[in-house]
Amino acid sequence: MSVNRSDLNSTLPAGTAGGEPLHVTVADVRESASQERRDKLRSFLTNWQGVTGLALVLLFFASAIFAPWLAPYDPNALDIPARMSGPSWDHIAGTDQLGRDTFSRILYGGRVALKIAGIGVSVALVIGLVLGMIAGYGPRWLDNLLLLLFDTVRSFPTIVLALATVALTGPSLELVLIIVIVTSIPGYARVARTATMSLINTDFILAERSLGASTTRILAHHVMPNVAGPLLILAAMDVPVVVTVEAGLSFLGLGVLPPTASWGTILNEGYLVIRDTPWMVVAGGIPLILTTLGFTFLGEALRDVFDPRMRKGG
């Protein structure tokens, strides 16, 4: 840096510039940065959607993680005489056709959901984001190649893909996870690609290029923060979809095998006995609904807080 301090002093105007005093120290700036973080937190905490969403998501995580301590019964313990009973003090969510406690099964089923949704969605999100940004920012041939790949994957019905894979490996939870990831990637990648393409000709990306920023830096620092927002919302709304995919595959015997409890298997089993008792469907549906709402609210609130343009006022 050959611009030295004396240069600086000579260009400094006497008095004020822009109507505000110049006597501000680093500490003031840091202070305002931490003020900024406090403001973000406060604006999140005063947002009812954010608080509700966070509470529901925490409830989901806590109930899944602490299921062994919270569950009143072993999820696989049979109580044939009390089969298909409605809610009671003994079984607060009733029992299934084998007399297993539905509440305990829901808690344990949450663990499967957490594993599939948490790992599946986040891995798919990250891979989709990276591939999408590369497709959107990279050369035309790479974009076309990736699009071909995404479309190929999407053109497979999930179930057919699962059947084909099961024939090779046999059913397992890991298989469900892999299928969920592979089939979700194109969705994220396409959104990320479109968002990236709308950014590449903006002045600020051009400005970064003119400063000499590398492609990696542009993608990581300037494109990603701007495209990640919609993806997070998509991810939050994808969680329940993934849970239902798991349920569907489990129902077909391609996913989670009985007697392991999952929300999908509870719903499916409940569906078979719905003429006898509605409680299993109700009990299996409620956690799904709450989780969906929780993640959706959380996703929207996070977007509002972290996108500085969405924040109202100055």
Add this chain to the structure above:
Amino acid sequence: MDTLLDIRNLSLEFRTPRGRVKALREISFPIRKGRTIGIVGESGSGKSTILWAILGLLASNAKVTSGEIMFEDRNLLALSESGLQAVRGEEISVVFQDPMTSQIPVLTYARQMFDILYRRPGMSAAEKRRHAVEMMQKVGIADPESRIDQYPHHFSGGMRQRAGIAMALLTGPKLLLADEPTTALDVTLEAQIIHLLQELKSELDTTVVVVSHNLGLIAELCDEVVVMYAGEVVEVGEVRQIFHDPRHPYTRALLECDPARIEKASRRLPVILGDIPDLAKPQTGCIYATRCQRAMPICRTDAPPVVGLTVSRFAKCHLLAGPHHDPQWPPPPDVLTVPMGESVAAPRTVGRAQGELLNVTNLNVQFQIMGPVSAWMRGITRRHVDAVLDVSLSVRPGETVGLVGESGSGKTTLGRTILNLVPAQNGSVTFENREIRNMAERHFKPLRRDMAMMFQDPVGSLSPRKSVRALIVEPILIHGIDCPDLDAEAERLADLVRLPRPLLARYPHELSGGQARRVGVARALALNPKLIIADEPTAGLDVSVQGEILNLMADLQAEHGLGYLIITHNLPVVRHISDRLAIMYLGRIVEHGPADEIFRNPAHPYTKALVEGVPNPDPDRRRTHVSISGEVPSLLRRPQGCDFVTRCPYAQDRCRIEKPPHSRITPDHDHACFFPLR
């Protein structure tokens, strides 16, 4: 004379999470029948808000707190929605700023114009069509009978604005509102639209309200002027009174800041220091006191008196009456009441004869328009258009070169090509005698420290999720420069561009145009470059602020010996800061020489048109003719001979066949015209 519209004591606020923003405070002025009223003010003055209040089209968070708008005998603010609907379009209509977005892209003009006449059940479809065609004819659209069946995208920008005016006039409104009607257009088109409005005004018996920040437009078009500042009317008067005898210090300052009014070419422009006050906070005293050079203690505490003879000639200022009356105010016109920036430009530290910093020779940039297959199918041999054609240009250290042209002239492409952001087909670009054209990014990256670019959109060229601090130090991080204290560096750069330090924690969208522009300058300067390419450095800035930015750039140039290539369409502005000018048209440089000489004595007809295209901010010097007609042709339809032949008033047969070569008048002044004007 009858009053058509009377705004009385109008106050309006916007409810925002930051509090109530008092956007308009006690606005009163009459609009008399048959007159043209100009409302002039900078951004944030509330001038457009008045228009929306008249039409009842305010944003949902707006609330009128007092006052009335009397249109003939009705109070528009008290009318029901259906009552307003009957007035809108029928009795009061609007010409919008941007014809691109204010016309329906999927309907033909004929259809859009039928729809405007929906309240005329007595008119048959054929009558409506005839009426619409007549109106299109009136606004100067050639062959209206067939063009009316076309869609907006078939029309060029200037034609679209003409069609917009035709649609506004279709119902024969009593009052026509025009919101920045020429801001989205190039200078030569602006001149044409002003001329059209002048003609229509005398032909049709319509009262017109023009809202604009452009003093030249107001001076050419209006009979009366309302000057607004920060939500208040500060001065009202006849156009000659406002331009020749302004009473309010703000009006005076605004006029002095207009570069088109400054005859003397100097490197500094006058400025109004400071920012517009925050209208969410309570205001006491005179609203302009914080920026006024003549502010007295009383100005900050007591509201200024309204001094004037009638409702249509007054100004609000303590200097004009009362105990603080200053008989010396206003001073004679040749006295400058605003400062010319903070410091005087120091003598240049770097001599000009040190050889060339940047040298562009016969540069060509082409854009592919179709793939080989579709070109073959359509039997087209040229698959590209020439965006930049045989351009030669040089910039020496410490020198400012202005590159001037209308949109579509290729000036921005040229700037980006020099910085290796757009590939060039052939020619040469040398920087400090090194060939850099189409250099691999890996080799070019170190050179980016020496060449910086400022982009057109001050806010849009800043990454929206980054704080100002992160944006300013970004170049240092990109080039991996060892910098022990980035915070200190950010502050040093902020001070250098006179950006208040608290703004370092803000985000781009929270900055005003001028502040964002300073951030752009700080980023450009972070690596201490030798050359800065500035694309429209004053675009989107108010007159009072653009001087500050240009003075800042001049100061930095004087200190560091920077070379500037300033790309702009704004001839009066670059004229004051440039050593040399290059005028570009359809990708070619048509004239190139010393700035003063080109401005005073242009050789190329296009340069002359550009010089004359700028409206003169003097109501006594209104133009009576338009110097050039038509618009810049599409690059796809480049004329066979001289590029300018389709619009040139002096074109002759030879011009239509041959391309004129560059010829020299003096060693440093050349042009490309067979029949130069000098």
